[in-house]
Amino acid sequence: MSVEESKRAAAKVAVANHYPKDAKWVGIGSGTTIVYVVEAIKAAGLDTALTRYVPTGYQSRQLIINAGLTAVEFDAIPAGTVLDVAFDGADEVDDELNCIKGGGACLFQEKIVAMQAKQFICVADSRKLQPRLLSSWKYVPVEVAPIAAYRVLRKLTALGSVKPAIRTNVSSKEGPLKTDQDFFIIDAPFPPLLTEADVAAGKDGSGTAGVWEVKELARQIKQISGVLEVGIFSGLTGPQAQAAGGIGGQRPVAAYFGMPDGTVSVRKADV
Numbered sequence: 001m002s003v004e005e006s007k008r009a010a011a012k013v014a015v016a017n018h019y020p021k022d023a024k025w026v027g028i029g030s031g032t033t034i035v036y037v038v039e040a041i042k043a044a045g046l047d048t049a050l051t052r053y054v055p056t057g058y059q060s061r062q063l064i065i066n067a068g069l070t071a072v073e074f075d076a077i078p079a080g081t082v083l084d085v086a087f088d089g090a091d092e093v094d095d096e097l098n099c100i101k102g103g104g105a106c107l108f109q110e111k112i113v114a115m116q117a118k119q120f121i122c123v124a125d126s127r128k129l130q131p132r133l134l135s136s137w138k139y140v141p142v143e144v145a146p147i148a149a150y151r152v153l154r155k156l157t158a159l160g161s162v163k164p165a166i167r168t169n170v171s172s173k174e175g176p177l178k179t180d181q182d183f184f185i186i187d188a189p190f191p192p193l194l195t196e197a198d199v200a201a202g203k204d205g206s207g208t209a210g211v212w213e214v215k216e217l218a219r220q221i222k223q224i225s226g227v228l229e230v231g232i233f234s235g236l237t238g239p240q241a242q243a244a245g246g247i248g249g250q251r252p253v254a255a256y257f258g259m260p261d262g263t264v265s266v267r268k269a270d271v
């Protein structure tokens with residue numbers, strides 16, 4: 001089965017298992033895999049007339065509109081509204097469902113949409129399924145204010161990143177790539193990151209200087225002035241956040257992976 005077909009298979013199962021029949025608010029992520037989620041929503045024959053779909057960027061909004069669904073920007077949803085579910089792709093997912101996102105330059109809106117949802121569901125193909133983050137995918141995308149970019153590069157190097165770099169356009173237009181917020185993306189390589197289970201088992205990283213635990217690295221990058229958001233999605237899941245009196249979490253409750261043999265593999269969070 002092709003990678004595209006495997007993404008389609010994963011999307012179909014994820015929508016069948018997690019799309020509430022009476023959904024009023026649904027978050028729609030970015031990238032190539034989310035296209036199949038929207039396709040599956042349409043194919044399910046649900047009544048979507050009263051459902052509002054919250055995009056995570058320009059591509060996501062166009063996807064919703066072109067599917068004949070109703071897009072409502074994040075800043076236009078009524079105060080106190082909690083999304084029933086948010087679907088999105090990922091660049092890599094570890095054993096504990098921590099994710100790397102932002103390979104397609106979307107991460108800030110993806111994070112606020114995920115964190116406004118009762119449950120965040122990840123859909124991907126088998127290449128994204130790894131025991132630890134940065135096993136196959138090699139860098140953490142970080143969205144930064146252009147004026148602070150060189151400062152952030154220096155701070156990332158101090159945290160142990162080897163040769164972080166401002167992402168440039170792949171088109172003929174030269175210069176740094178701009179996000180939907182008109183910010184830059186810095187791609188910061190780090191070695192494979194430790195999970196909570198690794199830390200509990202006493203593992204201490206690569207043996208060299210630096211921060212290698214998922215949540216701690218995310219926390220330290222987020223603290224750098226000039227950083228809008230970091231492409232590590234870790235910490236609480238939606239249900240865990242709600243149990244703690246909050247709304248949603250940035251870690252998915254479940255991740256669906258389309259496998260080369262046509263099956264769909266599922267990882268579920270500890271909730």
Ligand SMILES: O=C[C@H](O)[C@H](O)[C@H](O)COP(=O)(O)O
Pocket residue numbers: 029030031032033034088089090091100101102103104105106107110
């Ligand atoms: O920046 C892009 C987003 O985080 C995507 O969700 C992520 O890169 C996965 O994209 P794809 O489904 O194309 O692999």
